[in-house]
Amino acid sequence: xxxxxxxxxxxxxxxxxxxxxxxxxxxxxxxxxxxxxxxxxxxxxxxxxxxxxxxxxxxxxxxxxxxxxxxxxxxxxxxxxxxxxxxxxxxxxxxxxxxxxxxxxxxxxxxxxxxxxxxxxxxxxxxxxxxxxxxxxxxxxxxxxxxxxxxxxxxxxxxxxxxxxxxxxxxxxxxxxxxxxxxxxxxxxxxxxxxxxxxxxxxxxxxxxxxxxxxxxxxxxxxxxxxxxxxxxxxxxxxxxxxxxxxxxxxxxxxxxxxxxxxxxxxxxxxxxxxxxxxxxxxxxxx
Amino acid sequence: xxxxxxxxxxxxxxxxxxxxxxxxxxxxxxxxxxxxxxxxxxxxxxxxxxxxxxxxxxxxxxxxxxxxxxxxxxxxxxxxxxxxxxxxxxxxxxxxxxxxxxxxxxxxxxxxxxxxxxxxxxxxxxxxxxxxxxxxxxxxxxxxxxxxxxxxxxxxxxxxxxxxxxxxxxxxxxxxxxxxxxxxxxxxxxxxxxxxxxxxxxxxxxxxxxxxxxxxxxxxxxxxxxxxxxxxxxxxxxxxxxxxxxxxxxxxxxxxxxxxxxxxxxxxxxxxxxxxxxxxxxxxxxxxxxxxxxxxxxxxxxxxxxxxxxxxxxxxxxxxxxxxxxxxxxxxxxxxxxxxxxxxxxxxxxxxxxxxxxxxxxxxxxxxxxxxxxxxxxxxxxxxxxxxxxxxxxxxxxxxxxxxxxxxxxxxxxxxxxxxxxxxxxxxxxxxxxx
Numbered sequence: 001x002x003x004x005x006x007x008x009x010x011x012x013x014x015x016x017x018x019x020x021x022x023x024x025x026x027x028x029x030x031x032x033x034x035x036x037x038x039x040x041x042x043x044x045x046x047x048x049x050x051x052x053x054x055x056x057x058x059x060x061x062x063x064x065x066x067x068x069x070x071x072x073x074x075x076x077x078x079x080x081x082x083x084x085x086x087x088x089x090x091x092x093x094x095x096x097x098x099x100x101x102x103x104x105x106x107x108x109x110x111x112x113x114x115x116x117x118x119x120x121x122x123x124x125x126x127x128x129x130x131x132x133x134x135x136x137x138x139x140x141x142x143x144x145x146x147x148x149x150x151x152x153x154x155x156x157x158x159x160x161x162x163x164x165x166x167x168x169x170x171x172x173x174x175x176x177x178x179x180x181x182x183x184x185x186x187x188x189x190x191x192x193x194x195x196x197x198x199x200x201x202x203x204x205x206x207x208x209x210x211x212x213x214x215x216x217x218x219x220x221x222x223x224x225x226x227x228x229x230x231x232x233x234x235x236x237x238x239x240x241x242x243x244x245x246x247x248x249x250x251x252x253x254x255x256x257x258x259x260x261x262x263x264x265x266x267x268x269x270x271x272x273x274x275x276x277x278x279x280x281x282x283x284x285x286x287x
Numbered sequence: 288x289x290x291x292x293x294x295x296x297x298x299x300x301x302x303x304x305x306x307x308x309x310x311x312x313x314x315x316x317x318x319x320x321x322x323x324x325x326x327x328x329x330x331x332x333x334x335x336x337x338x339x340x341x342x343x344x345x346x347x348x349x350x351x352x353x354x355x356x357x358x359x360x361x362x363x364x365x366x367x368x369x370x371x372x373x374x375x376x377x378x379x380x381x382x383x384x385x386x387x388x389x390x391x392x393x394x395x396x397x398x399x400x401x402x403x404x405x406x407x408x409x410x411x412x413x414x415x416x417x418x419x420x421x422x423x424x425x426x427x428x429x430x431x432x433x434x435x436x437x438x439x440x441x442x443x444x445x446x447x448x449x450x451x452x453x454x455x456x457x458x459x460x461x462x463x464x465x466x467x468x469x470x471x472x473x474x475x476x477x478x479x480x481x482x483x484x485x486x487x488x489x490x491x492x493x494x495x496x497x498x499x500x501x502x503x504x505x506x507x508x509x510x511x512x513x514x515x516x517x518x519x520x521x522x523x524x525x526x527x528x529x530x531x532x533x534x535x536x537x538x539x540x541x542x543x544x545x546x547x548x549x550x551x552x553x554x555x556x557x558x559x560x561x562x563x564x565x566x567x568x569x570x571x572x573x574x575x576x577x578x579x580x581x582x583x584x585x586x587x588x589x590x591x592x593x594x595x596x597x598x599x600x601x602x603x604x605x606x607x608x609x610x611x612x613x614x615x616x617x618x619x620x621x622x623x624x625x626x627x628x629x630x631x632x633x634x635x636x637x638x639x640x641x642x643x644x645x646x647x648x649x650x651x652x653x654x655x656x657x658x659x660x661x662x663x664x665x666x667x668x669x670x671x672x673x674x675x676x677x678x679x680x681x682x683x684x685x686x687x688x689x690x691x692x693x694x695x696x697x698x699x700x701x702x703x704x705x706x707x708x709x710x711x712x713x714x715x716x717x718x719x720x721x722x
Contacts, residue, residue, distance in 0.1 A: 016383060017391040038422040046409040050452075056290060088719065120426050121402045152426065270349035272500075281386035285301060 019281045025273055030125045033145055040132030045139070047057075059143045063099050067092040074217045083219040083250040089151060093244050096148050096218035100141040100238060101182050102207045106135045108186025109203055112194045112283050119284065126280040130190065134183050152247060167246035174246070177265055178239050184269030191275040194283045215240050221252040232257045235264040289302075290395065291476055291508040292381075297390035299376050299422035309596035311687055314329060342532050350376040352532040355389070359689045360475075361506040363525035365513065365540065366703050367547050368594075373532040377400065378473040381478050381510065383569040396475025396508075399425055403480070405465030413657035414445060414464055417453050421468045435471050477501060483515035516544050516623045516706075518585045548622045548659070558683035565680060570637065572610060572678040573667050579662070579687045592657050600646040604638040610668065611637040614675060615646060618663035619655070620683055621707035626663070628709055629693060635669060651712060657691045 046162060050057035068090060074080045075087035082090040108130045112119065115129055193199045214236045215223070223231050231237060238253065238261030245251040351373045365484045368374045378384045381392065382400035407424040412494050418439055422432040432439075440449055443464040445456070453461055473575045495518060501507045513519050519526060519540065526543030528536040528550075536546045581594040590596070595623060598617060604610055615632040630648060638644055661683040667675030689707070 004613075012393040012395055014394040015391055016380060016387065016394065018388055019386050033423075033426075033427040038429070039420050039423040043409055043412060046416070047409060050411045055396060118407050118424065119381075120384055121406045122400070124426065284385045 010044060011251075013114040023128065025277045026125070030127055030131070033128050036124055037128050037132045037135065040128065041135050041139075044132065044136045046176075053110065056143070060147045063092065063095045063144050063147070066099075067097050068099050070095070070217055079220065080218050083221055083244075083248075085162065085244075085248050085250055086155055086275055087158075089155055089162070089248065090219075091217065092148055092243070093213075093247060096141065096144045097178065097240050097243050098211055098214065098216050098236075099144060100137055100178065102211070103140070104134055104137040104185050105189070105207060106203060107137070108183070109189035109193055110200060111187070112279075113197075113200065116284075127187070130187050132184060134179055138179060141175075145271065153223060162247075163249040164247055165245060165249050167242060171243070171246050174239060174242055180269050181235050181239070181265040184272040185223050186272070187276040188268060188272035191272070192278055192285075193265065193278040194286055204205075209254045210234075210236070215244075217245075219251060233264065235261040235263065235268070262287050289360050290357045291360045291362070292395070292398075294354055294356050295390055295393070297351055297354040297377075297380070297392065298349060298388050299373075299380060299385075301348045301350055316566050334522070349389070349532055351380075354529075354532075354534055354539050356534055357538075358476075358508055358510065360395075360592035361502060362524045362525060363502045363509040363511060365511050365517060365519040365526040365543070366517075366529060367526055367543070368529035369551060371424050372530055374531045375480075376427065377529065378478060378480060378512055387660060388633055388692040394476065397426075398476040398478065399472050399474035401408050401469050401472075401480065404462060404469050406689040407454055408431070408465060413452055414443075414449040414456070415440075417464070418449075418468055421465065422472075425468070425472050426474075427472065435448045439467045439471050446616075466494060470494075473505075474507070476508045476510070478510045479512070479519075481511075481515065516547070520544060520706075527583055565644065566679050566702075567676075569679045570604060571604070571606040572613070572668075573605055573678050574600060574664055574666065574681055575643070576682070577662060577664060577685045579685060587691055592691055593654060595651050596653065596655070597651060598648045598662070601643060601650075602638065602646065603643040603706075604640055604664060607640055609637060609639050611635070612669035613638065614667050614669060615680070616663075616665040616667065617648060618665075619653075620661045620663060622659050622661065624683065625706070625708060627655075627660075645675040654712040655689045656708045656710055657689050658686045659686055660707050661686050 019079065051057065054061065070091040071087045075082065075091070111129050111133070119126065152162070162226070189199060189203070211217075213231075213234050220231075220237065220241045238257045241251050241253045242258060245253045310603075311349050315541050336534060342352065354377065355375075365375055366377065376385075377399070379402075381388050381398070382402060384402075392556050405417075405421060407420050408422060412420060415436070418436065419429065419432050423429070442447055443460075443466070445460050448456065453464070458463070477498070478534045482687065498509055498511070502509045509522075511519070511522060511602055523540050525538060526536070527534060528543060528545075528547050529606050531551055535550070536543055575598075578592070578597075578599040580597045580599070582591050582597070600615070600617075612635045617630045618626050619628040630650075632646075636644070662681075662685045664679075665677055665681060666679045669675050
């Protein structure tokens, strides 16, 4: 009898049931929908530059202009030290990394609201949307990284004393951490904005303030020792500073900072996924 | 026969008032409304329809209460119910747009739901790109779409524009392309909302035809949600009626439609006091009573086939002036909500202030087939530049029934005609066998 019941249960292809469990993310299903992720990525790329004159050039104009402004204001007027690095390269390295973080976060945190009309009509794994956003932004980041490397070699050929360190081999790992962290915080916030729309309005300036809590316009070495422990709890500190240290060979990064940053990254990723999986099944009832 | 869908003890709860009430602005809004003596815009929902009280439990609303039914493979099941009965909630759960609160649904085979066509279409993408986009959202793989691409584009009839962004499409082209993708989705189970059947007549025919084909020729299971009894009757083998969040009936289509009509018309039968009128009508002139009868009895809502029809309408002038130039329009509808006859008063009439008039219409000219009918009465005031302004309007009230003269004259005929039609009272009919 029990066997019979078991066999019957197995013969169903799908069971729709109330939300259960805390960690209810089906990664196989996400993989089965990889074509959809691909379509989302393609859509975002294609629609980005349709009916623009400069097209994909916009991907590099943004960090370039920001860097020029930073160089003038923080470098020339405020004269904030840059660890003896050329200010332009210093700000560009920070902007490229921060640009990825800020853009991805802004887009991911609004996942449920911007896609409510699709989510309300068809089921597909909701994680496909933030995943696609991350991929699109990562591709943008890659273009900007190439831009950075271009300037990097230019400065090197000019004879500027910048030397890459062995940390450069760990850059892929660093970028992975950056992607995971942004994804984690993004989906965490997206789950929360479904209920508290205030967060959507707060996002803009929180990201801006967050930038000043990260060594983008100043180096880590400028942060007083007594605040460092608190300061490095910001996971982006280690990412930006390690990135600079890897390429430019100067900075105040320490292994302990990297360790803390990874712990915080994992925390955000885990809570993000848990909350997202709680929300995704019933968010249509609250949005 | 194997079961395609098995719904077991399904419950769905919505929180009343709590949703969206977590913000300070809403609290302030409620307070401001209270200060001004207005209705609280964030107040809890009170039952809209009779019978919904059972669904409310404190601040919870049970949109679905213990739903149980099974759908067999290759069955076309119609899901019907009044507005707010829970059809859409069930549909949403089946589509996995939202999760149930309790209970579960077991499904055998791939399920796809069409709550709308063209989900995820992006205006900047070309027709071809959107086919891939929409297909992927509906769960098709890239390979699958590729293999069907020519067929889809052919079916849509927009071949020459596939590489044009869809924002340049006419709305007709847009819908056709969107539907073409949906039509080529090949799930074992298809859940379709009635919104799909909206659109021009040609499109509706195509959509419904495709659904029939999918079910009959390929043995697919279809769940069809609709208000339109005609399409339910044309399409479905079985129906399931949902009323106040529970399954009220499950069985064959004809009986189901009869049951459904019973619950929808019950509320409006005979009582004229509480009938809800559209805004602004029924203030100056009010219809206070409608009686249907024949030459024998005065009020008799069940008339034998072929008898003289007599409609008596009582109507009062509630205003402080005499109202001139009134016209009466009487419509007879069958229970499919289709108008089958309309009578208009041959001349304009007046009502003095405070006076009640009795209008009587008596006819032998129309013959209603045995079935149930409802009346629509409209009193209009002629305005100077032609046309009329409705002063009182009652829609689909006063159900009456025409019964067969001979009880069991032809039972086969009697069972199939459940929606009323007109027949001619006076005609000549002859057959000439030897030319």
